[in-house]
Amino acid sequence: MDEAAKVKLGLIGGAVGTVLASICCLGPLVLVVLGLGGAWVSGLGALYPFKPYLLAATAVFLAWSGYMLYRPRKACAIGSLCANPRLMRLQRIAFWAVAVTVVVAVLLPEILPRLLLD
Secondary structure, rough: OOOHHHHHHHHHHHHHHHHHHHHHHHHHHHHHHHHOHHHHHHHHHHHHHHHHHHHHHHHHHHHHHHHHOOOOEEEEEOOOOHOOHHHHHHHHHHHHHHHHHHHHHHHHHHHHHHHOOO
16 A cells, blocks of 8 residues: 555544534534434434443544644655645644544534533
8 A cells, every 4th residue: 555545544434434423513503504304313312321432443543644744754655646646735734623623523512512502
């Protein structure tokens, strides 16, 4: 597996982990706001016990992606993916977008009730 594929795998893993970790808390809220309700929406709360494990997996994926993106590089062969500065820039933008999404998804269920109740 080449270096770009490893970074991409880490970013995808982090994004999927974020979605799975936040589906128990943000999922029902989003579905109700969209007008999709019902008794089955409360079933998404069954994923709540797995939230710490999913967040840990997300942190591991993001740490691995960050390491792969920002580690000191060996000399790249001309024409290889790691020698393309546009690709590296896009991957770093994607990394930070996923990282910010993770932080928002983790903090929003804690902050939102306080904002609504105050």
